[in-house]
Amino acid sequence: MGSSTIIDIISSAVVAGILFLMTGQLNIQTVETATVYHGNLQLQRNMTTLVGIVEHDFRRIAYCADYKKIPAPNVAIRAADSSSIRFWTDVDNDGTVDSISYYLGPVEELESTPNPRDRKLYRVVNNDIPAGWDLGVTGFRFKYFNSEGDTLPLPVPDPREVYSMEISIAIESSVPINQSFTVTADTLADFQVFWRQLRLAARNLRNR
DSSP states (O other), rough: OEEEEEEHHHHHHHHHHHHHHHHHHHHHHHHHHHHHHHHHHHHHHHHHHHHHHHHHHTTTTOOOSSSGGSSGGGSEEEEESSSEEEEETTTTTSSSSEOOOOEOOOGGGGHHHHHHHHSEEEEETTTOOOOOOEEEEEEEEEEOOOOOOBBSSSSSOOOGGGOOOEEEEEESSOOOOBBBBOSSSOOOOEEEEEEEEEEEEEEEGGGO
């Protein structure tokens, strides 16, 4: 076997190795891109589901099919804090006043997930046993405003002053990308969805 043949074999092996490495890297990038896409798609679905429920409930604050049951709309919000709220509404549209509470559970509840900041979000109707949603919520925050548009302190000393509110929700995957998570719940990055409703006002709160 001549030297030229050996060089050809070595060259072919080198080229084949380079092509193999390129193919492997391409496969890795393809898998990562697909993972990010499907992860973000799931987060979008989780957010859409959650926002639909939240908006439906909050726009019905102080509503009751039998309006005489909540004669003064400004008493419908019973407690209001930065990440929790409790109010009166008519869940089943049957003329019965119901109590709804929203609040975040502690991070310790989801220690089984890699994300150190995701929590369960609770929606409790009347005296139902609390059953939180594990949707990857890392932020669920409120700001409250009075009828003049001024921001109210937290927790709100007198919930009767609440005229409108701002709701912010952040959802993240429980599985990290590149072994890391975003630094804050307001930082948009792969595997995070952020939603904010500015100045949501239930129609009945304005009937004062």
